[in-house]
Amino acid sequence: MPYRILVVDDELHILHVLSLKLRNAGFEVHTARDGEEGHQLARTIMPDLVITDVQMPYMTGLELSSALAHDPTTASLPIIILTARGYLLDRNDIDSSNIVEVVSKPFSPRSVIDLVHSTLERGADRTSPLEAA
Amino acid sequence: MKKTLTMILGCLMFAILAVSPAIGAGLLWVRESGGNTAMVPWFFLWIISAGCLFAILLPVYLAARSTLGRLQVYVDSADDRLAPSAPRGPFWLRPVLKTFVETVEGFRARERELQMNYRDMEIRNHVGTTARMQIEAVLEVMTDAVIVTNTFDEVVLVNSAAGRLLGCDPTNVIDQPLQEILTDQSILEAIHSTRSEGNLVECRTLNQVLGGVEHAGEGPSCEFTLACVADHREEVAAMVTIIRDRTREEELSRMKSEFVSKASHELRTPLSSMRAYVEMLVDGEARDEESQKDFYRIIQGETERLTRLVDNMLNISRIEAGIVHVDRELVDLGSLVEQAVETLEPQAREKNITVHKSLTPVDLGVQGDRDMLYQVVLNLLSNAVKYTPQGGRVTLSVDSDNLTRAVHVSVSDTGLGVPPQDHERIFETFYRIENYKRFAEGTGLGLNLCRHIVETVHKGQIGLDSKLGMGSRFWFSIPMGEEAASRAA
Numbered sequence A: 001m002p003y004r005i006l007v008v009d010d011e012l013h014i015l016h017v018l019s020l021k022l023r024n025a026g027f028e029v030h031t032a033r034d035g036e037e038g039h040q041l042a043r044t045i046m047p048d049l050v051i052t053d054v055q056m057p058y059m060t061g062l063e064l065s066s067a068l069a070h071d072p073t074t075a076s077l078p079i080i081i082l083t084a085r086g087y088l089l090d091r092n093d094i095d096s097s098n099i100v101e102v103v104s105k106p107f108s109p110r111s112v113i114d115l116v117h118s119t120l121e122r123g124a125d126r127t128s129p130l131e132a133a
Numbered sequence B: 001m002k003k004t005l006t007m008i009l010g011c012l013m014f015a016i017l018a019v020s021p022a023i024g025a026g027l028l029w030v031r032e033s034g035g036n037t038a039m040v041p042w043f044f045l046w047i048i049s050a051g052c053l054f055a056i057l058l059p060v061y062l063a064a065r066s067t068l069g070r071l072q073v074y075v076d077s078a079d080d081r082l083a084p085s086a087p088r089g090p091f092w093l094r095p096v097l098k099t100f101v102e103t104v105e106g107f108r109a110r111e112r113e114l115q116m117n118y119r120d121m122e123i124r125n126h127v128g129t130t131a132r133m134q135i136e137a138v139l140e141v142m143t144d145a146v147i148v149t150n151t152f153d154e155v156v157l158v159n160s161a162a163g164r165l166l167g168c169d170p171t172n173v174i175d176q177p178l179q180e181i182l183t184d185q186s187i188l189e190a191i192h193s194t195r196s197e198g199n200l201v202e203c204r205t206l207n208q209v210l211g212g213v214e215h216a217g218e219g220p221s222c223e224f225t226l227a228c229v230a231d232h233r234e235e236v237a238a239m240v241t242i243i244r245d246r247t248r249e250e251e252l253s254r255m256k257s258e259f260v261s262k263a264s265h266e267l268r269t270p271l272s273s274m275r276a277y278v279e280m281l282v283d284g285e286a287r288d289e290e291s292q293k294d295f296y297r298i299i300q301g302e303t304e305r306l307t308r309l310v311d312n313m314l315n316i317s318r319i320e321a322g323i324v325h326v327d328r329e330l331v332d333l334g335s336l337v338e339q340a341v342e343t344l345e346p347q348a349r350e351k352n353i354t355v356h357k358s359l360t361p362v363d364l365g366v367q368g369d370r371d372m373l374y375q376v377v378l379n380l381l382s383n384a385v386k387y388t389p390q391g392g393r394v395t396l397s398v399d400s401d402n403l404t405r406a407v408h409v410s411v412s413d414t415g416l417g418v419p420p421q422d423h424e425r426i427f428e429t430f431y432r433i434e435n436y437k438r439f440a441e442g443t444g445l446g447l448n449l450c451r452h453i454v455e456t457v458h459k460g461q462i463g464l465d466s467k468l469g470m471g472s473r474f475w476f477s478i479p480m481g482e483e484a485a486s487r488a489a
Helices: A013-025 A036-045 A060-071 A091-095 A108-121 B002-032 B040-076 B090-139 B158-164 B185-197 B247-283 B290-321 B331-350 B370-386 B434-439 B447-459 B482-487
Strands: A004-008 A028-032 A049-053 A079-083 A098-104 B145-150 B155-158 B204-209 B221-228 B238-245 B329-333 B353-359 B365-369 B392-401 B406-413 B461-466 B472-479
Touching: A004 A013, A004 A036, A013 A028, A013 A108, A013 B247, A013 B290, A028 A036, A036 A049, A036 A060, A049 A060, A049 A108, A060 B090, A079 A108, A091 A098, A098 A108, A108 B247, B002 B040, B040 B090, B145 B158, B155 B158, B158 B221, B158 B238, B185 B204, B185 B221, B185 B238, B247 B290, B290 B447, B329 B331, B329 B370, B331 B353, B331 B370, B331 B392, B331 B406, B365 B370, B365 B406, B365 B447, B365 B472, B370 B392, B370 B406, B370 B447, B370 B472, B447 B472
Parallel strands: A004 A028, A004 A049, A049 A079, A079 A098, B353 B392
Antiparallel strands: B145 B155, B145 B238, B204 B221, B221 B238, B329 B365, B392 B406, B406 B472, B461 B472
């Protein structure tokens, strides 16, 4: 059974290209256009990993990460953050959620696939993204 | 010598003439006294002695008077260049004259010295006054506050900037204790400790909020420079405190960082798509020709988006910097509106949006840059079409107002409307209503560029009337062209 990945981004092209790359890599992909929709979908489909943008309508990626971390059903869900403002993320944002990696835009879909693989392989043994950087 | 001899002979003759009546009177007295001749020799001796004495004293008197006269002229001559030579006088007066002349020469030398010193002091005073006035003028035009205090922490000098910052009258605080005008205890202590340390080489710099002054918020954020001023004994004689209000500077720095951050974010977004799709093509992820074409179309679209973004950023920064080239001519805003409608008609038709034009049949000419004004009309119309749902209506109207002598253009739609809290912010750089982003793509710079073109370049006005869910009406007005304005008058 393939891993289930939830991709959340308000940029349609990013959503499309990541979905395609992940599907081609054999993952089951679900998409959402904003944080709120992503939160609802995560609770419904229970993905193995979430890839989310930061700046989105209704609920930001950080708010989504925090909401997922505080929800018992999604508390252990690993999250990869895609951001065009990586430097705005501080330690508290990362520590208070399950963010395992922070990827700066523009990104390489290839490297995102590698990150997804390594994150899923690591399972519960998470490495702090700041330490990894 | 000859003159002196003549004078002596003259005096002798005068003496004989003066003595002769006395001799005659003596002889007459002898004859009348009965021939007593015993006293006659004494009488003549006395007469002759008196005559000789008179003959001697008279030339002495005359010579002394003449010498004193010349001496007077010599002493009175203030201007050295015209002064006569020192009088020589008779030999018996020469030692006295010599001493006197030497004394006069001494006084004169001293006078010359004093005059030179006086002139020197006058020059120094003039130079000092000029320098002081220059320093005061510099201090007055300085935007930094300057406070000079003495060793007793009393105010010696305060410039206008300090007066403004601290809310005091610089002319009324001289000799007042420093704490009368500066109430921030930490700064007072810093000034005191800097003076006590007496470091004459290095200044002390502090960055902190200045307390105790009237200011919106917590107080101005200031940079304090404290310096000791030394006297001729190399001891601290005064303290100079320079206060630079960095509030505006920090605000600008914050705005700049924010702009760079937003610009970076906005530039990265299309770049992300471009990079990702190019990599997908390279990796052969587009499985068929149609997918490849889709990828190329997306890359092309994102390239155009990036170009628009960069163009808008450059145009805004050029206008802000005042280096934009403005090609002013008489522009008919009515024809610009018609042109813009024609351009955006296909997009509107695609969404089944009806576009109405309402052009008042009067002169709608303004003095302005045709391309820039066209961009404003096009941006507003494009936004209206983008944020109006399928089947909606967009209305453009152009009218001239003789009262304000301006031509008004408005673009109304039946779209989403703008929340009241976003009415002003919507014209800021990179500001987009977060929840509307999914309705349409945008750079977040279009309205800001419109504001710059209307307000900065054309001295017009731009604004928005809108109710959430009830559509929006964006409008702008440009001062009439000279011809239309003169007709309106």
